Amino acid sequence: MLQETIEPAWLDAFESVLARCALQKGDTVAVLSESQSRPILPQLARLAAARLGAQVFDLVLPSAFTSTLPVARSTGASPVLRQIQPVVSALAASTLVVDCTVEGLMHAPELPAILKGGARVLYVSNEHPEALARLLPDDRIEALVKEHVKRLRGAREMRVTSPAGTDLTISLQGAVCGGNWGYTTRPGTMTHWPGGLALAFPAAGSVDGTLVLAEGDVNLTFKRYLERPVTLRVERDHVTRIEGSGVDAELMRSYIAAWGDREAYAVSHVGYGLNAAARWDSMALYDKRDFNGTELRAFAGNFLYSTGANEVAGRHTAGHFDLPLRHCTVQLDGRTVVDNGTLLE
Incomplete structure (x- = not known):
């Protein structure tokens, strides 16, 4: 420690x-x-x-x-x-x-x-x-985040795929999109440090498909790198099945069921990391009590899928998963912004 x-x-x-x-x-x-x-x-x-x-x-x-x-x-x-x-x-x-x-x-x-x-x-x-x-913010990060938030706001659909089997379609119509870069100068606004994220809170009924958490992806609620794949089947925003064997899948099934709340299975927000200074491997270097994990939400090229509360969709729950995934390809209206886990210029 x-x-x-x-x-x-x-x-x-x-x-x-x-x-x-x-x-x-x-x-x-x-x-x-x-x-x-x-x-x-x-x-x-x-x-x-x-x-x-x-x-x-x-x-x-x-x-x-x-x-x-x-x-x-x-x-x-x-x-x-x-x-x-x-x-x-x-x-x-x-x-x-x-x-x-x-x-x-x-x-x-x-x-x-x-x-x-x-x-x-x-x-x-x-x-x-x-x-x-x-992870101090620098002069470049604000412009980068604003550019990607602009892209999210101008897009109608996000498509996410991966070699592991992820194939997720997210309608951005009616979504509330935003981002943060680690500081704010305008009254009436909020940010968090570390920053470097572009996110969308989808409207109700906007997310369908398959999300595969592969070995090395992260469950930040548990502060744990996955050691075995877990597959989430998503229908109209809600995880309907959590498939996989081993502790990673069992932990997810157990914890999400413990809330006794259907909204805990629903999508909270989706987005991708933009911070080139943030590192996927940093969690291995800290004790759990030393580490909250915002860095892993923000590392450049990760696709971040979160379950739980989503005010835009009118859903409220304390159950929450933040799941940064590597090696995903993210497209906005068919235009690639993240290619196999690499953020494109």
């Missing part, structure tokens, strides 16, 4: 990202964390904001636990705000919210009110600071 003491390089990294968020002297920065947050992340955020001359305050909330549901991981929907209005109001009135909660506010129900107040939100993924410093 890596140590988590403040290192100059890590503080410099936080200062660099906050500066890219157009933080100015005198701006108000809320550093949001919870009792189970990685302590060094809010510490670094607080010091970096102070270096830039901002007015900084901490909001620390108790983490939420439940004994009536399965363990939830990788949801992107932190439950810690609990609709507490004074907390939401304080965040909404801030110039910048540095979100250091474990799961992040990306899909939290309170996020729209925070953004409506004009705050911009930076979710710092629950990674070891070494990984965050290694």
Whole structure:
């Protein structure tokens, strides 16, 4: 396990990202964390904001636990705000919210009110600071993500195939498409660090076909490289069968069934990674507690398929899988953007 003491390089990294968020002297920065947050992340955020001359305050909330549901991981929907209005109001009135909660506010129900107040939100993924410093956003990534989001918004269909047997058709009509590059300068917007993703949340009834998770693909909910293939049959958005033998398939069947919720089988979002600095093999080099896995969602050329909540399709559930796949070919209206796992220029 890596140590988590403040290192100059890590503080410099936080200062660099906050500066890219157009933080100015005198701006108000809320550093949001919870009792189970990685302590060094809010510490670094607080010091970096102070270096830039901002007015900084901490909001620390108790983490939420439940004994009536399965363990939830990788949801992107932190439950810690609990609709507490004074907390939401304080965040909404801030110039910048540095979100250091474990799961992040990306899909939290309170996020729209925070953004409506004009705050911009930076979710710092629950990674070891070494990984965050290694994945600093650069000048190129913003333009690259915007170009691919534009492509997604202009396309009617995504087709995904692979040598392992994936053949998935995704209608993009009615989808909400977006992306992030690791920083944000516009009030009322959110991003996460590390960044480098282009995603679509499809409308209801938009996804059909076969998704084959091959050896070496990733189940980020379990923080596990697959050792044996797993085949997902998808009909009108929902996984109808999980085929395969061995622990990987058994774990998926067991966990998704534990929610007792049909929506846990449905598609959440689809997209592909754009970050050339992110690495597929990095998960092998960290202990599970050191690692959240945003890097594997963003590595260039991966196809990311996720199950669970999808507000665009009107589906809500805490069950969630993030599944980055290698060696896929992704086409938008017949034009290839990822060729056998390689992002095309």
